[in-house]
Amino acid sequence: MKMLRLPTFVILFSLSIAFTSAALAKEKDEDGSTxxxxxxxxxxxxxxxxxxxxxxxxxxxxxxxxxxxxxxxxxxxxxxxxxxxxxxxxxxxxxxxxxxxxxxxxxxxxxxxxxxxxxxxxxxxxxxxxxxxxxxxxxxxxxxxxxxxxxxx
Missing domain, CATH: 2.60.40.380 (Purple acid phosphatase-like, N-terminal)
Structure with missing residues (x-):
């Protein structure tokens, strides 16, 4: 059971970072267009x-x-x-x-x-x-x- 929690946590953490980075990059592009x-x-x-x-x-x-x-x-x-x-x-x-x-x-x-x-x-x-x-x-x-x-x- 412990082995299953660690990989699940790592996957969720990685996805969270990926989505946050993508959202920040999109926001920067929108702000940068003048x-x-x-x-x-x-x-x-x-x-x-x-x-x-x-x-x-x-x-x-x-x-x-x-x-x-x-x-x-x-x-x-x-x-x-x-x-x-x-x-x-x-x-x-x-x-x-x-x-x-x-x-x-x-x-x-x-x-x-x-x-x-x-x-x-x-x-x-x-x-x-x-x-x-x-x-x-x-x-x-x-x-x-x-x-x-x-x-x-």
Whole structure:
């Protein structure tokens, strides 16, 4: 009788540990899924802003309004994006930050928007930029995700 109790106890104890571990792992997975992990940048598109629309381009003219269109996997509320526009090498300037723009997705911001997963980062300017190399660094929730390099001709 004693021999039967010990193996039964060991089996029950082992099953108890297994179920507890599985339950804790599932709870950790549910707690760990936040917008930081769910939202991704699917693609970026260089574009020239013309009136109220965007035209995809490979490079810009010095008097264009520059734009990078960022397409997200989903427009998750609370997602933070940032674009840093930089002159890499143009004129007599090297690695000069031009503009930093931050956006946070809110319910009001995407309400009624035709493409809520598209974020437009545009750079307008009064004076033409010199010909050369430029870049826009795209951050998703404070993490650099994409660097878009382009030329101004």
């Amino acid at each position: 917008s930081d992990e769910d939202v991704t940048i699917e693609k970026t598109v260089l574009a020239r802003e013309v009136e109220d629309r965007f035209e995809p381009v490979k490079s810009f003219k010095s008097d264009d309004t520059f734009a990078v269109l960022v397409f997200l996997s989903e427009p998750e509320i609370g997602t933070r994006l940032k674009a840093i526009w930089t002159i890499v090498d143009a004129g007599e300037m090297e690695n000069k930050k031009i503009l930093e723009k931050k956006i946070e997705i809110t319910a009001d911001a995407i309400k009624g928007v035709e493409e809520p997963n598209r974020i437009n980062f545009s750079l307008t300017h009064d004076d033409p930029f010199p010909a050369g190399d430029y870049k826009a660094e795209i951050y998703l929730n404070d993490e650099l995700v994409k660097t878009v390099e382009f030329k101004v001709k």
